[in-house]
Amino acid sequence: MYNTSSKDDQLKFDAKDKNETIGIPVVYVLKPAAQKYFSDASASLDIKLKVDIGEKKRTGHNVIGYIENGAATTVILGAHFDHLGYGEDGNSMLRTGEHLIHNGADDNASGTAALIELARLLKESKLNKNNYLFIAFSGEELGLFGSKYFADNPTINLSSVNYMINLDMVGRLNDSTKVLTIGGYGTSPEWASLINLKSKKSPFVIKIDS
Ligand SMILES: [Zn+2]
Structure with a gap:
């Protein structure tokens, strides 16, 4: 791929990109390289590319x-x-x-x-x-x-x-606000009957985030 526009599209290879891969190598030619190697737009070129793609495996244990x-x-x-x-x-x-x-x-x-x-x-x-x-x-x-x-x-x-x-992250209770955030509240109707958001007796101020 080569961008013929004068606008820089700021494309950069991101090794940590978590998007799904497309299965074929994509080669993007930057402007300086295009000027150097492809200055004649009418030329027909035979290009050989060496592409090396590898998976990095790491092991974790539950x-x-x-x-x-x-x-x-x-x-x-x-x-x-x-x-x-x-x-x-x-x-x-x-x-x-x-x-x-x-x-x-x-x-x-x-x-x-x-x-x-x-x-x-x-x-x-x-x-x-x-x-x-x-x-x-x-x-x-x-x-x-x-x-x-x-x-x-x-x-x-x-x-x-x-x-x-x-x-997750239960070690930083704010001494004055005492906010306890509960996620996944909506994942079961049962939680609403067990978690009383307005209880005065609770040592926490309960906030739900989903
Ligand atoms: Zn975490």
Whole structure:
């Protein structure tokens, strides 16, 4: 492809572009190259191109725990445990270019810690009307890969799942506003009867975002 207009279309190759690939290589000729090699518009040229396309594979691991209570239904509790590494995927908000590890204390060591603590509390509790499946997901930041893998390859019969609660960034409760945001409120009519948005007794100010 070559843009004959005088307007610069600012096309740039983006290795992190998450759009679906089209299966054929597309070669875009920039203006300086066109001027250098294709100055004669009437010429017929025999062009040989070497295109090297490869997939980069990385492996992540979900970590799963299960409390079997012999119940017919199972509750899934989850949190992703990956963060941004050294920001090598271009998703860091650090703009200084320093090579620093992103530990992700809030996003999502906080959810992971809450998940581990919930597992301990539920193991010690007498709550046995559900089985409990705990999943620490990997690959969330790159596009929910861990949870997608589990949904495609579940370790239990998904029709027995009562509900799922995902814990994300639960470590930064504002001391004065005490806002707790709940996503997925609309995914079941049951949530409306369980989550009282106007309750004065709640230690949180509940906000729903979907
Ligand atoms: Zn997160």
